[in-house]
Amino acid sequence: MTRPALAVDHPPIELARIAFTQLTGETVDRIAPLSGGWGHLSWLVRTASGRYLIKTGVRRPHQADLFRQVAAQQLAAAGDVTTPLVVAVGDGNGPLQRPCYVQTWIEGTDGATALARMHTDQATRFGHGLGETLAALHRIKGPRFAEDCAGTVTYPTWKAACTTRLQRLITATEQAQALPAAVLYPVADRLTALINDLDTAITPRLTHRDVYLPNTVMPAHLPHQGAPGAVALLDWEAAAFYDPVWDFVKLGMWVFDRHPQLRAPFHQGYTACSALPDGHDERLTVYQGIEYLAAFPYFGAAWPDSTMLDGFRGLLAGWMDRHGLAGALP
Template structure:
């Protein structure tokens, strides 16, 4: 069964087999698909559920990430409740299958353009506060390279050095990449990480915060952070990179409200600017390799453009510089 052959009926069957006592499970409608997952709303004797199939994740990585999702729920963070999961469901060709609670609401990407300005700012504040709450969940060390959730080091620069080595190896197998730019970026990343390692502390991080992964309630208020498939133990400043890339361009008021919400729940990270430079560089250098390898030419060109700007500015090119007065370490 290829990704294109995955059917809603197969997912419903898998959920019936995984979750005993549901009775017949009926497909209601599909949800927005991600690059690595497909989900459907399902009707059961326990009410509506979400059946989600992970397309690319198998083995220890998927199981540890799902277990971490459950731990996040137990700490009261605003995320969907995880009801059941299996590493391999025969109904969906051996892929991981997850059952989550279904909560009605609106995709933020679709809903935000229609909201009043003050309502949109409140969504940003509450999203920032939810992210800060996630970052308060205790972890002992930065995560390993495979799952991101097994403790490997208490030193952020050691983690970055390992990532740089892995990226250098990966780039050898990728054709048509801007070699000098990549090498300059990797060297910059190593030096910047060593500079901030003393203040960077590990935290549970979402790593995919942008509008499609934010659920609003039916009145347009923040409800949940969605899609926790990228959870890792990293420097929490990593979680500010994608909002800057995909939510805040030309919207400095949104960025400021997001920062206000974060600070209402947790202290702002010390040496913010320097740590953000590291986080941005790691995202871009990882992304150029990934988007080139999977042949997504539009995303590759976007990341290459951003990487040129990051390298050329010495790591200072990011939207958060517009709100520096609101983001000083307490």
């Protein structure tokens, strides 16, 4: 995937230093850019009071985008989800000439890096802790189904939310010519029928929508199994008030399928705090179909990546087969 231009070269570090001091009133002892992120540019800052991160968006760079992320992160923190605390927010008129915010730094290692170094018992505790963290997140109720936690786009019902999202995807896929009609329309028709069968009792909950290992942190000293805050969640740019089962789509693709040893402890940790909702599997297959479809205009046009696209061709083909859709495949 082509990395956005601003993710290649950070703005001058001195501008980040000045921005941090203007926002927090603190003198910077040390500052260094962090590389590797797709969604943000970030600088790690050390001051007399501790370590912080100053962040600005790349794919979603506007003030409204930043406000939606900050709103989600603050809600999560208030709901006892372990996540960095937002301590300052700046608009696009500051030294960076881009909206930015400052958050606390959680000492530890991202889950992807940490897992490669873990013994079996440590991986079990990590999976259990991740399940507990996500269950805590999903206990946070939303006032209304919404595409973000600032309520920028909301829906009267969950079926309306899913139908609207599907219609946007159909239009985007048509415009990008990312799938042949012989695949797109049968998938869309089946998804429409599945959406119409969704339980009307589903309630909006805070949903991260980007839960995979690089967006988690294993604290420097992993607490014992069952301890609160064992795993932290990062990067809230996709967060919404959705059916929380939506989070299990990405978990399945990027966590459980690649690291099957985490599946059982995750579910043990999750269900120790919250029961899986009724109809979990039936709801999950709807959201899988929507997310698999979403990959085609995204990786086929918006952010081209042939390798990712090939992977989603296989995922969508498997989904079509499970739902008895014969004929053309992606």
